[in-house]
Amino acid sequence: MSMDLIRILLLTVDEVILIYIVFRAFRNVRRQADDVPAAFLAFAVVSYLVNGFYWIMFSLMHGHMRMPFSVADFSEDGSLLLMASVLTSAFPEKEKGSLRVTLGAALFAIGNIVLWNYWNGEWVKNIMGGLCYAYLVWHTARALWISGALSRRDWIVWGVACAALLAGQFLLMALPSWLESWMNGWMYALMLAGTVFLTVRTIRAVKTGEDRRKAISLAVAGSVWTTTCVYMCEEPAWFVAESTVTFTIALLTWAMERREGAL
Amino acid sequence: MIYSENLLVCIGAPLLITLFFLKNDSRRFAVGLLAGMGISLLAGYINGFLFLVSGNEIEMTAIYISPVVEEWMKLMPLLFGLFVLKRDRRELLLVAVAIGAGFATFENCLYILQNGVENVFYTLVRGLSVGVMHIVCMVLMNLGLILSSKYRLFSVSSLFGVISVSMGFHGLYNLLVSQPGVTAYIGYGLPLLAAALLYYIFRQIDLNEYPSVPESNAN
Numbered sequence: 149m150s151m152d153l154i155r156i157l158l159l160t161v162d163e164v165i166l167i168y169i170v171f172r173a174f175r176n177v178r179r180q181a182d183d184v185p186a187a188f189l190a191f192a193v194v195s196y197l198v199n200g201f202y203w204i205m206f207s208l209m210h211g212h213m214r215m216p217f218s219v220a221d222f223s224e225d226g227s228l229l230l231m232a233s234v235l236t237s238a239f240p241e242k243e244k245g246s247l248r249v250t251l252g253a254a255l256f257a258i259g260n261i262v263l264w265n266y267w268n269g270e271w272v273k274n275i276m277g278g279l280c281y282a283y284l285v286w287h288t289a290r291a292l293w294i295s296g297a298l299s300r301r302d303w304i305v306w307g308v309a310c311a312a313l314l315a316g317q318f319l320l321m322a323l324p325s326w327l328e329s330w331m332n333g334w335m336y337a338l339m340l341a342g343t344v345f346l347t348v349r350t351i352r353a354v355k356t357g358e359d360r361r362k363a364i365s366l367a368v369a370g371s372v373w374t375t376t377c378v379y380m381c382e383e384p385a386w387f388v389a390e391s392t393v394t395f396t397i398a399l400l401t402w403a404m405e406r407r408e409g410a411l
Numbered sequence: 412m413i414y415s416e417n418l419l420v421c422i423g424a425p426l427l428i429t430l431f432f433l434k435n436d437s438r439r440f441a442v443g444l445l446a447g448m449g450i451s452l453l454a455g456y457i458n459g460f461l462f463l464v465s466g467n468e469i470e471m472t473a474i475y476i477s478p479v480v481e482e483w484m485k486l487m488p489l490l491f492g493l494f495v496l497k498r499d500r501r502e503l504l505l506v507a508v509a510i511g512a513g514f515a516t517f518e519n520c521l522y523i524l525q526n527g528v529e530n531v532f533y534t535l536v537r538g539l540s541v542g543v544m545h546i547v548c549m550v551l552m553n554l555g556l557i558l559s560s561k562y563r564l565f566s567v568s569s570l571f572g573v574i575s576v577s578m579g580f581h582g583l584y585n586l587l588v589s590q591p592g593v594t595a596y597i598g599y600g601l602p603l604l605a606a607a608l609l610y611y612i613f614r615q616i617d618l619n620e621y622p623s624v625p626e627s628n629a630n
Contacts, residue, residue: 195575201583205583219578223576223582226573226574226579227575233559
């Protein structure tokens with residue numbers, strides 16, 4: 149079975165799950181019409197769904213996965229912006245968050261944009277998508293800060309993990325090939341550890357009945373982390389990474405369903 | 412060569428006259444229809460210009476460029492209605508649907524002039540799918556705008572986010588119908604499915620719980 153076929157099959161499974169999530173998200177909106185974050189989430193998932201469907205159909209119609217810069221990219225960027233809107237509506241405070249956290253978020257986003265440019269060279273697409281990504285990363289860091297979802301120790305560990313991920317990817321460009329697979333293994337382990345950490349924390353936040361905003365910020369952070377990992381993965385790890393994004397969106401929808409907690 | 416301006420004059424003139432005899436919602440709907448047709452013509456000019464400048468094939472322009480141009484053009488009157496005229500959500504929805512219908516009507520007229528109407532089945536399918544697609548895009552945008560005005564006067568991120576959903580949907584439709592066969596039939600069915608889902612959502616969500624004008628504007 150070719151890689152493209154596996155990819156299309158997995159994307160189709162993701163799409164089916166996303167359709168279910170869309171229904172759940174709109175059900176949340178129906179239950180409480182003034183729940184603006186839930187409504188933005190529903191729009192974000194629709195945008196993500198449209199992007200995935202476009203990609204599947206494009207590859208089936210044209211026989212290859214490499215797509216030119218198109219409206220599907222707008223959908224992808226739109227889903228990032230709408231996810232940021234989930235956070236701006238859930239955290240309407242004027243507070244900007246700590247300067248260190250803001251700087252860290254900016255550096256992480258810029259580092260990723262530089263890497264994307266190095267990998268694919270599509271600078272218009274990368275700058276446009278990068279701006280949306282940076283906006284979401286900043287809002288995620290701000291939301292984590294305001295909600296107090298991470299302790300001081302967590303922030304330090306998280307900062308080191310993000311820095312290590314970026315440094316590792318930059319290092320991979322210069323390493324000799326015999327060291328590359330070893331380094332790649334470490335990178336994948338780090339990505340997996342980050343995903344597991346955020347997933348466990350989100351589930352714990354929802355289960356233990358902590359502030360709803362804490363759960364939302366952790367779930368969005370998980371979504372941002374897995375999205376970042378998707379861009380860094382190669383097949384077949386890419387398949388897993390793509391599915392984890394869908395999983396984190398499902399987690400976010402679940403976190404959103406909690407009615408308790410101030411919003 | 413199709414003289415699209417002449418076509419607009421021909422279709423638009425009777426509608427323009429009706430404005431003198433209509434009032435309230437009926438007049439708003441007629442204005443929306445006219446605006447949709449005008450926007451369709453302007454979008455056609457811009458698409459044509461970008462087609463020449465980009466050097467793409469016409470099919471590629473329709474798939475990659477047209478959805479972006481057309482959705483932005485259709486958004487403008489809605490933004491004007493929401494932020495300048497401060498119309499309420501019911502009026503906005505009415506005008507949004509009318510703009511979508513006007514846009515699709517004019518586009519269908521141009522298509523018929525270019526390709527003929529020999530096959531009544533295909534004409535019906537084309538009329539339904541394009542018409543519904545433009546209306547679905549407008550309703551989606553309108554819903555998003557009402558939503559984004561709920562918590563902030565003008566949020567660029569939510570605005571871009573909302574329009575990207577419409578652009579993505581429009582682009583997906585154009586991609587699917589660009590080749591004959593199964594994909595085209597999926598494309599024709601997609602707007603109807605989306606319309607059914609939107610209808611379901613509209614029945615579930617009470618838009619009255621959303622404010623008429625942006626909150627910060629009302630202060």
